[in-house]
Amino acid sequence: MPFSQPESSPLRLIWYVASPLTMAGGGERVIMEGLAYFESQGIDAALLLPSAMLAQSALFDGAYAPKIVTFNPPKINIQEQSLSFWQTLLFRFDKLKRLSDAITSLKPDIVIVNDPDACKVLWLSSFFSQKKLPARITFVHGSPFQFIEDQTKYARVFRRHFAQIRNDDPVYQAVIPPAPPSMTLRQRISLEIDSLIKYFALRRSQYAVTISEKNRREVELLYGHNNVVAASAGGFSKADFTYQRKQNMKIVFGLEDNRVILSLCRLVPKKRVDLSIQAFAEFIATGKGDDCILVIAGSGPHEEALKALVHEIQIEEKVKFIGYVPEHQLRDWYGSCDVFLNADNADYDLSLMMALALGCKVVVSSQYDFPKVLDKTLRFAFISPPSVQGFARGMSNALNANPLPLNAVDFKELNALAWDEYFDTILSLAKKAIINRQGMN
Secondary structure (H helix, E strand, C coil), X not given: CCCCCCCCCCCEEEEECCCXXXXXXHHHHHHHHHHHHHHHCCCEEEEEECCCCCCHHHHCCCCCCCCEXXXXXXXXXXXXXXXCHHHHHHHHHHHHHHHHHHHHXXXXXXXXXXXXXXXXXXXXXXXXXXXXXXXXXXXXXXXXXXXXXXXXXXXXHHHCCHHHHHHCCHHHHHHCCCCCCCCCHHHHHHHHHHXXXXXXXXXXXXXXXXXXXHHHHHHHHHHCCCCEEECCCCCCCHHHHHCCCCCCHHHHCCCCCCEEEEEEXXXXXXXXHHHHHHHHHHHHCCCCCCCEEEEEECCCCCHHHHHHHHHHCCCHHHXXXXXXXXXXXXXXXXXXXXXXXXXXXXXXXXXXXXXXXXCCCEEEECCCCCCCCCCHHHHHEEEECCCHHHHHHHHHHHHHCCCCCCCHHHHHHXXXXXXXXXXHHHHXXXXXXXXHHHHHC
């Protein structure tokens, strides 16, 4: 059945996120760029949220202005934790019913579901509707093995491949305990039910989309989904290839006499900034980095612990915390640093891809799964064992290297990862999902 959409009736798309967006990061960037791209293609696209978006930071200081629809305005100011069991159940049922009504009223042709948790909520909401869910694509941009606190990986429905996934990744082996944490019977039952619902919900998406081949293999093992597609985004636009630095951020921050190693991310345990700090301390202890400063950009709940670590190992004069980087300074920081450092427990990271696109030398873990399209451009990447010693050597190697500047061959490789190329792939999958859904009716 060929896909066709009448000229008078543009494709209707909603991007469903299960929680308010209150921070600026790679995940938020994907959402905003995606909605902007779909609108540029004449698609009626909207962001569907359970409540109002509260933080301007999630809009990257006003760089984006998506159409936002909310479906769960609170009737009263109430904390769910203060409700009784039956009140909590009714409260949650009410939210599911509101979501179902919103989907029905919006009449989308396709729903992009932001993650497996949102997929679970969306699927549960379908039991409150007389209409079937529209076609949907679920993003799985990450792994429960990348988050220590995510216990779903220990659930029975996912446990079958736990050892295989954990043993195939040195970082997983280092940070993920092989046995589940202690929990009460009630917690165990809740975990098993929640994970089972998530498992079945994702399998009912027409496509599951990951951002790397490594993540694709994990999703196939965990969910047994037959249509998992790896589509790599670069986190940049083609206009970034010709970006000219507006400010030297070394001068702005009084660091013009230093070589700068830049860490740019949310300050949460998953990002392993503590490892970056320890590796930097190991590097400067060699005496080769006397003129080096580690700039830690970003904010988050782990910030005070990281500052305490810097104080403990007595390198406070060599580390500078600069907090959240506003959108208008972001590219200038890439253009001003000598090396970009990424120790994230992840197989992919958009901030690192942006660094490559702007010609930065990057130090990254061997855990990272670079897109196959990249070849010559990887001369800027210093792939290191995910350890203190490994990253320390990576910093030294990167600082001493002088790769040739980006050229036409590099831009041809990077071009395949630009936002418009990425979302064109997503749009093609969306049209296929609609056809598949129509074939089921």
